[in-house]
Amino acid sequence: MTPLVQLGRPDRTPKTMVTLTIDGQAVTVPEGTTIINACESLGITVPTLCYLETLRPVNVCRLCVVEVEGARVLAPACSRAVEPGMQVQTQSARVKHSRKLVLELLASSVDLSTTPGMSDLLEEYDCSPERYGPPEPPHAPGTRDAHIPGHHQPPNVAYAARVAQPTKVDNDLYIRDYGKCVLCYKCVEACGPDHQNTFAIAVAGRGFDARISTELAVPLPQSACVYCGNCIAVCPTGALMAKDEYDMRAAGTWHEEAQQVTDTICPYCGVGCTLTLHVQDDIIVKSTSPLENSITLGNLCIKGRFGWRFVQGPNPVASTGVSGRG
Amino acid sequence: MDIKLLDATPTAVERAAVDAVLGAPTNAWDGGARGSARDAHTAPGGKSVRDRRHELIPALHALQGRVGWISEGGLGYVCERLGVPPADAWGVATFYALFATTPRPQRVLHVCDDVGCRNRGTREIEHALESACGRSVREAPAGSQVVLDERDGAWMHSPCLGLCDAAPAALLTIAGETPVERLLGHVTPQQAVGLVTGSDSAPADSHVPELPQHGDPSLVLLKRCGVVDPTSLEAYRTAGGFTALAKARAMGAEAVIAEVSAAKLVGRGGAAFPTGRKWEAVRTQAASPHYLVCNADESEPGTFKDRVLLTQDPFALVESLMIASFATGASRAFVYIRAEYPLAADRMANAIQQTRDAGLFAAGFDIEIRRGAGAYICGEETALFESIEGKRGEPRSKPPFPVEVGLFGKPTVVNNVETLLNVLPIVLEGGARYASTGSGNSTGTRLFCLSGAVARPGVYEVPMGTNLRDLLAMAGTDSVSAILLGGAAGTFLRADEIDLPLTLEASRAANTTLGSGVVMVFADHADLRDVVLRIAGFFRDESCGQCVPCRVGTVRQEEALHRIVKGATLGGTGRELALLEEVGVAMRDASICGLGQTAYSAVESAIKRLRLFEVVS
Ligand SMILES: Cc1cc2nc3c(=O)[nH]c(=O)nc-3n(C[C@H](O)[C@H](O)[C@H](O)COP(=O)(O)O)c2cc1C
Ligand code: SF4
Ligand code: SF4
Ligand code: SF4
Ligand code: FES
Ligand code: FES
Numbered sequence: 049m050t051p052l053v054q055l056g057r058p059d060r061t062p063k064t065m066v067t068l069t070i071d072g073q074a075v076t077v078p079e080g081t082t083i084i085n086a087c088e089s090l091g092i093t094v095p096t097l098c099y100l101e102t103l104r105p106v107n108v109c110r111l112c113v114v115e116v117e118g119a120r121v122l123a124p125a126c127s128r129a130v131e132p133g134m135q136v137q138t139q140s141a142r143v144k145h146s147r148k149l150v151l152e153l154l155a156s157s158v159d160l161s162t163t164p165g166m167s168d169l170l171e172e173y174d175c176s177p178e179r180y181g182p183p184e185p186p187h188a189p190g191t192r193d194a195h196i197p198g199h200h201q202p203p204n205v206a207y208a209a210r211v212a213q214p215t216k217v218d219n220d221l222y223i224r225d226y227g228k229c230v231l232c233y234k235c236v237e238a239c240g241p242d243h244q245n246t247f248a249i250a251v252a253g254r255g256f257d258a259r260i261s262t263e264l265a266v267p268l269p270q271s272a273c274v275y276c277g278n279c280i281a282v283c284p285t286g287a288l289m290a291k292d293e294y295d296m297r298a299a300g301t302w303h304e305e306a307q308q309v310t311d312t313i314c315p316y317c318g319v320g321c322t323l324t325l326h327v328q329d330d331i332i333v334k335s336t337s338p339l340e341n342s343i344t345l346g347n348l349c350i351k352g353r354f355g356w357r358f359v360q361g362p363n364p365v366a367s368t369g370v371s372g373r374g
Numbered sequence: 375m376d377i378k379l380l381d382a383t384p385t386a387v388e389r390a391a392v393d394a395v396l397g398a399p400t401n402a403w404d405g406g407a408r409g410s411a412r413d414a415h416t417a418p419g420g421k422s423v424r425d426r427r428h429e430l431i432p433a434l435h436a437l438q439g440r441v442g443w444i445s446e447g448g449l450g451y452v453c454e455r456l457g458v459p460p461a462d463a464w465g466v467a468t469f470y471a472l473f474a475t476t477p478r479p480q481r482v483l484h485v486c487d488d489v490g491c492r493n494r495g496t497r498e499i500e501h502a503l504e505s506a507c508g509r510s511v512r513e514a515p516a517g518s519q520v521v522l523d524e525r526d527g528a529w530m531h532s533p534c535l536g537l538c539d540a541a542p543a544a545l546l547t548i549a550g551e552t553p554v555e556r557l558l559g560h561v562t563p564q565q566a567v568g569l570v571t572g573s574d575s576a577p578a579d580s581h582v583p584e585l586p587q588h589g590d591p592s593l594v595l596l597k598r599c600g601v602v603d604p605t606s607l608e609a610y611r612t613a614g615g616f617t618a619l620a621k622a623r624a625m626g627a628e629a630v631i632a633e634v635s636a637a638k639l640v641g642r643g644g645a646a647f648p649t650g651r652k653w654e655a656v657r658t659q660a661a662s663p664h665y666l667v668c669n670a671d672e673s674e675p676g677t678f679k680d681r682v683l684l685t686q687d688p689f690a691l692v693e694s695l696m697i698a699s700f701a702t703g704a705s706r707a708f709v710y711i712r713a714e715y716p717l718a719a720d721r722m723a724n725a726i727q728q729t730r731d732a733g734l735f736a737a738g739f740d741i742e743i744r745r746g747a748g749a750y751i752c753g754e755e756t757a758l759f760e761s762i763e764g765k766r767g768e769p770r771s772k773p774p775f776p777v778e779v780g781l782f783g784k785p786t787v788v789n790n791v792e793t794l795l796n797v798l799p800i801v802l803e804g805g806a807r808y809a810s811t812g813s814g815n816s817t818g819t820r821l822f823c824l825s826g827a828v829a830r831p832g833v834y835e836v837p838m839g840t841n842l843r844d845l846l847a848m849a850g851t852d853s854v855s856a857i858l859l860g861g862a863a864g865t866f867l868r869a870d871e872i873d874l875p876l877t878l879e880a881s882r883a884a885n886t887t888l889g890s891g892v893v894m895v896f897a898d899h900a901d902l903r904d905v906v907l908r909i910a911g912f913f914r915d916e917s918c919g920q921c922v923p924c925r926v927g928t929v930r931q932e933e934a935l936h937r938i939v940k941g942a943t944l945g946g947t948g949r950e951l952a953l954l955e956e957v958g959v960a961m962r963d964a965s966i967c968g969l970g971q972t973a974y975s976a977v978e979s980a981i982k983r984l985r986l987f988e989v990v991s
Contacts, residue, residue, distance in 0.1 A: 108966070145956070149960035150922045153957075157929070181933065181944055197470060197473075198471030198533070199531070200531065200914075203933045205933065208930070231920075247462055248378075248459075252468040252469075253919070255925060262464075263459075263463070263464040272459065
């Protein structure tokens with residue numbers, strides 16, 4: 049699979065072909081292809097978390113690591129370019145060990161309950177996150193935002209440290225549940241130079257205290273956020289979620305399997321973004337845009353993302369039955 | 375860039391401090407006064423403003439130095455001046471340990487509690503400070519704003535300050551019109567209390583380091599230290615300075631690199647990469663300009679050799695930088711000096727200034743100093759680039775390597791201070807002659823930082839291949855229980871393992887590393903488990919936090935060690951050791967950079983060589 053979108057100008061320079069071996073199978077791909085794309089062409093899947101076709105690879109989660117013969121350490125398949133004669137193992141014992149540990153380290157410190165596909169992965173890699181100790185109780189609101197970089201807090205031997213903290217609900221459109229954040233940097237990229245160019249959020253702090261933050265950790269309404277929701281669209285864990293979905297999940301009325309998904313064109317402006325409406329019981333409960341759409345790359349503006357309530361009349365949230373739906 | 379700025383306004387003092395480094399604003403769009411008719415019609419800026427991003431950290435230093443912390447108004451003004459989004463600047467300010475983003479007193483004493491100091495006087499200092507001045511800043515309740523009376527002083531803990539030869543060490547910072555920064559050794563408890571309360575004025579920084587081999591005629595790298603006045607170009611010239619530069623220019627760039635290659639010089643910063651190969655790779659790059667970066671971040675616990683060179687022989691580094699730039703076609707050199715080395719930065723600035731004024735720089739060439747802000751990770755070469763570029767010190771993924779895509783995306787040579795100083799003897803006497811010292815592929819002399827339980831701590835220069843036992847004898851040891859070789863990223867050795875020739879080959883064969891030249895000695899009565907816990911804590915604190923294996927792995931490693939030491943294991947010590955091994959292997963295999971890749975190294979050696987955590991059956 050080639051990337052869905054080419055960021056920047058299309059690359060029309062002629063490419064030399066490169067032959068390498070992956071899990072014993074030879075494959076020939078254009079130079080500059082990433083290992084993960086070479087794997088796809090052989091039908092080999094590599095698990096990823098911080099990788100997305102529409103964003104520049106940050107290669108930070110290390111879930112996609114593979115073994116390259118002769119290399120001292122494992123390589124991130126999502127961003128490492130192929131080289132002639134490369135011998136790649138995607139299922140060696142070393143690879144499996146690191147993937148398992150990455151999954152366990154995440155699962156023991158982050159709430160992955162709304163990360164799609166995660167329970168299967170944890171099972172596939174035989175993970176037992178409990179073995180790092182009982183989960184630490186949630187941090188009080190704001191405390192993780194105030195850690196002093198580099199200054200030591202001795203560990204509490206009774207618990208395995210976690211990033212758990214109360215959900216930040218500071219506006220009507222979307223919530224930030226950083227207890228579920230794996231720090232994949234996707235939202236920062238989407239809000240910043242890769243898509244939105246608003247730069248409302250960044251990574252602050254360092255080490256285990258690193259977190260996604262607005263300036264001075266101010267609530268979103270005081271930040272530069274324009275509520276395009278493009279960060280929500282790329283978040284792989286559900287840490288960022290539209291408020292409606294969050295409320296419906298809390299009320300137990302969110303039924304993804306019962307939702308109809310329909311593509312249409314956004315009615316607001318002449319750009320004409322493709323909208324995917326997620327409809328549950330004849331009510332629009334979510335609006336997204338397809339990642340592979342060459343105009344939007346999955347992005348929308350505040351109107352397309354959140355401005356469809358008029359369809360359902362004056363008080364749609366009440367009528368979606370956040371409280372009353374059975 | 376159209377960015378939303380902060381609402382808070384800077385004070386006049388903050389504005390002046392920032393303007394002093396950035397220059398006065400030129401129009402209403404970059405923080406100047408409103409009113410000019412032109413400003414209402416055109417918005418100058420764009421790329422020319424964005425290109426100033428690399429001035430972000432110097433500007434934050436200006437606020438920190440002037441006010442003692444970075445306020446919302448101050449941060450906002452810097453953002454306005456440089457066109458940096460406030461969230462982005464916040465991410466940078468909260469990355470570095472020496473930047474405070476909540477109010478902090480102007481006077482702060484940073485007390486080293488790292489492995490070299492904690493049993494050599496730090497505890498007494500801590501006790502005295504706790505009873506006289508209250509708890510350290512970091513021990514204030516988690517997350518609470520530490521609001522203290524501005525007139526009072528405060529104290530904090532610090533990782534290794536690079537002054538282990540004069541343990542216990544502390545760094546004093548006093549914000550003000552002329553910010554004071556002093557790196558102090560042999561600090562007594564009473565002195566510490568006086569420095570925090572302000573009753574003791576900061577002693578002048580004229581520190582002459584321990585130079586145990588002072589006057590020894592066999593010295594090559596250290597021969598001028600403590601002998602030639604480090605503040606005078608004339609003195610350096612009289613001592614033969616700048617003859618290597620003249621010779622190099624006469625030889626030509628390719629010949630210089632050939633000599634460096636023939637000398638088999640390898641990097642002294644820890645990774646031992648062949649310098650000649652690095653230089654040649656940059657020299658032949660088509661992209662321009664080329665940059666040279668001198669890595670003077672020296673934050674590996676137990677390392678202090680570069681501090682001695684920077685403070686005692688700065689002109690030699692300037693000359694080396696000029697030769698290296700000439701050989702690699704670099705039009706600009708940067709020296710990245712850790713913030714904890716104020717005297718080193720002053721001495722280097724002075725040496726650069728005098729050399730520039732004497733007209734010795736080639737046309738268009740210059741050397742610039744950049745200061746770190748408290749982050750070990752910025753010693754990693756690509757994190758260092760990010761830091762110079764005004765960003766968080768997050769290492770980049772390699773490839774591409776710096777020789778192709780380095781600082782500002784250009785071909786870049788990065789070398790350690792000591793590596794560069796070796797270029798002078800190589801140019802003067804030729805690579806072959808240089809390579810005749812040492813053994814095998816480990817050529818030349820090397821600096822070792824001896825500290826801990828030794829009679830004469832300090833920097834020692836010995837030929838490569840010298841036996842560790844002889845080196846220890848030079849420094850004088852009595853009862854040795856263990857040695858930390860290579861720093862926190864290195865390994866422990868048992869007392870019966872000291873019969874080790876100090877070469878790359880022999881250390882590799884013995885499954886250890888010379889690293890940055892750390893030889894820290896622990897006496898018989900030393901609490902080695904406490905030392906291991908401190909190292910584990912160091913990696914947890916200094917991880918940049920980018921990648922999962924290191925960000926969470928260093929936390930799990932520290933937790934497991936604490937559980938063992940406190941007798942609170944999950945299912946017994948054997949299970950904990952197995953868990954440590956599993957986490958350690960994943961950190962080594964899957965982390966992005968050398969920090970995560972070596973975070974288990976010393977711990978592993980403490981488990982397997984020292985058997986500190988033996989399972990009791
Ligand atoms: C976490 C980390 C910290 C490092 N710190 C330093 C340092 O303080 N000084 C240094 O010269 N090299 C340091 N290095 C090594 C540099 O990345 C780089 O290899 C070196 O500066 C290259 O110069 P050399 O070839 O002259 O040794 C560090 C590496 C890592 C992974
Ligand atoms: S909603 Fe849009 S502007 Fe706001 S943080 Fe997310 S990506 Fe940035
Ligand atoms: S909030 Fe979501 S997108 Fe952003 S870093 Fe966390 S997990 Fe990734
Ligand atoms: S290994 Fe650690 S320090 Fe290096 S990039 Fe990963 S998190 Fe950052
Ligand atoms: S998917 Fe490759 S490192 Fe995250
Ligand atoms: S200065 Fe304290 S350990 Fe190095």
